[in-house]
Amino acid sequence: MIQGQLIHTMNEEAQPGDTVVAAAGSPPGDLHKLWDATDGRNCHIEFGYSYIGYEIPVGIGVRMAQPDGEVIVYIGDGTYLMNPTELVTAIQEGLKVAVVITETDGYQCIRALQEFRCRDTTTNRLDGEYVSIDFAKNAESFGAKT
DSSP: OOHHHHHHHHHHHOOTTOEEEEOSSSHHHHHHHHOOOOTTOEEEEOOSSOOTTOHHHHHHHHHHHOOSSOEEEEEEHHHHHHSTTHHHHHHHTTOOOEEEEEOOSSOGGGTTSSOOBOOBTTTTBSOSSBOOOOHHHHHHHTTOOO
């Protein structure tokens, strides 16, 4: 599923009062173009500084300020790995926040700067196989439901 299809699916599922949160990488730009903010569906996008790791803490803050509706944190896998422990904060506070992760093998929107690849022993470069990360099990290890 490509990012546009994922946003389309989130639009189909979103109800009035729901809020989507995004900040880093390509999700903010695509949400800006594709998110359906009609009928009280909200969108909280940080564009200015592309803060990686901003989204889950902000999702928690939105949930605290908005007890009704769903709070959907939409992030890439690289962003998730920068700050997944904030899931513990959400669980500790009893705050429901849905986290949707696009698995792009790390920062694919800015190719070759950093990817989740193993070092190839022949080339000595990080151009080997992609590192396999089970994001659902990672979130479960913090106590999240996946």
